[in-house]
Structures are given as structure tokens and as C-alpha cells.
Amino acid sequence: MKAETLARLRTARAERQPIARVAALDGSVDAVVEDGEGPLPEPVLEVARAALKQNRSHDFEHEGGRWFVQVFNPPLRLIVVGAVHISQPLIGMASGLGYDVTLVDPRGAFATAQRFPDVEICDEWPDDALEALGVDGRTAVVTLTHDPKLDDPALHVALRSEAFYVGALGSRRTHAKRVERLVEAGFDEAAIGRIRAPIGLNLGGRAPAEIALAIAAQMTEALYR
């Protein structure tokens, strides 16, 4: 691999830009594909574009030679709204699953670096925070505050985004009230139906770590199924 290839891969990763690296396995070609373009023959570019779309690295043949396309899509990201007891184990699990995690809570007493030492903390109001972070198709949003003042603004942004997972903590009754508010705010059934509530796979556990596991498992399912 050329040093330049490595540098471009790392820059794209840092900027959350999709990038693919294409190599001929005899070592004769080493290039990257960004925005669907790169210094490669058109058929090879098409393979790389499709691989990025499917998020799948694979080998392939081109003009009798073997090639490999390696996909580097942006890292998965989890935005947790609410620095509550479930957030702590959820942040740990999501980190282990490869997510970049941001914890959003404007209540200074909740989101302290002491309680949450290993996560990026944002103390903006949730809708501002989510807008600033930019919710894309590789982002999961989980609201855990139980407080409509905080959860709802985050859900408004999440439901207008391409987030692959939107989950909101709360009982069926709490969720029914939430649905009423969202309808009032102009969201249609399809949008509201994207919210996973009650949140998490039904594993039966009630402890914070068990609920966190149910959420992390449901995020994983949403990603692949």
C-alpha cells in the first residue's frame, strides 16, 4: 500500500466520508475511490461503487487478474440522549461494537465526565446537538431521558434523518402519549413507526445493563436485517 493511499483512507475516515481501496493482488494497482471516482478503469470503478453501497469488501476478477476492493464506510455512530443509569452500560457495549458514541444531555449535573469518563459529552439541547452532529444512515439515536422536553426534540431530528435506528425508552403508555405529541407536531404514521418503543429486544431483563443489552442487540438487528 502506498503511503498516499493510507493517508487518504485516514483523512476520509476522520471526515466520515465513504471510501474504497482497490488493489490488484499482484501489487500492480493501488488506488482509492471517493465520490464514485478514482484513477481506475470504468468496470473496476463500478465494482467499487457497488461494494460501497452494499458495504461489502470482496475479491473480483478484471482482465484475467485478481483484484480486491476494501470498503471503508464511515464508522457507526450512536447518539444517546440522556445521561441516565442505562446510558452507562449502553455506551460501553456500543463502544465495544465499534460505534463512536456521543452522549447528549444539557443537564450539567447528569452528564459529568466523572459519571461518564469514556465518552464524548455534548451539553447542547438535543435537537441542536443532533443537527450539529449530522445524523446519517450509519447513525443510531436512542432517547433515554423519560422527559418529553429532551426526548421529543431529539426524535424530531432523528425522524427527519436517515438514522438506521431510532429508539425511545418508555412504557407503552408513555409511548402512546409520545405518539400523540408527534402527530400533533406533524409526523405521519410511517415516520412515527420507525421509533422502536418499548425500546430493545424483549429479552426479559430489567436491570440497566440488561436493558442496555436489549437495545444494543436491537441496534445490531436493525443494522443487518
Added chain:
Amino acid sequence: MADAAVGEADAILDRAAAWAAAGRGVALATVVKTWGSSPRAVGSQLVVDDTGAFEGSVSGGCIEGAVVIEAQRAIEDGEPRLLDFGVSDEEAWEVGLACGGSIEVFVEKLA
């Protein structure tokens, strides 16, 4: 699909850059194909330096030893290598890929 490995991919690229910046010889090993039950997904990577220090994994521990040796050779001679490890491969048995699959690993020097 190897989303769980995304954070790991960053760690490996970062490590490769850091070692190169420190003046060390560096090689990357990448899983380019798997057959049967292989523990790591296509695209999994290992970064190796000229002393044999490495980070990442291409098999969950079965063949890393052999890959590291080939990576050190690639750092020396600059030639890329395409390595096959499978249950039918005597050497793979030796290094422990008895997990019922086979994998192909591309090894290249960072130049």
C-alpha cells in the same frame, strides 16, 4: 459485512501510520477471501512492523504467526504476497487453522 470491525479498521490504519512515521518498516495483511467457517470477515486486517510487532487479526489467532513472518519478509523484499491457509494445507494445520475453513490473505509492504 464487518461493521463491528470498523473501529478496529481505524486502529489498524492509525497504527500503520504511527509506525511508519516512527521510521519502522510496516506491512499490512488483509483477508481477501474466506471459505467455510472462518473466524474473521473479508477485509479484516493485521498491521506488522519489521520487528514482528503486530496489531489486529486475520483469523482470531489461528494463523497470525505465519502471517507475521511473511509480512516481515514483505517488508524486507517489498514484494506483495497472496497466502492461502486451509484445512488441506499442511502448514495451516501446523499453525492451527483447524477451525474447518480456509482463508486467503494479501500481504503488502507500506511504501
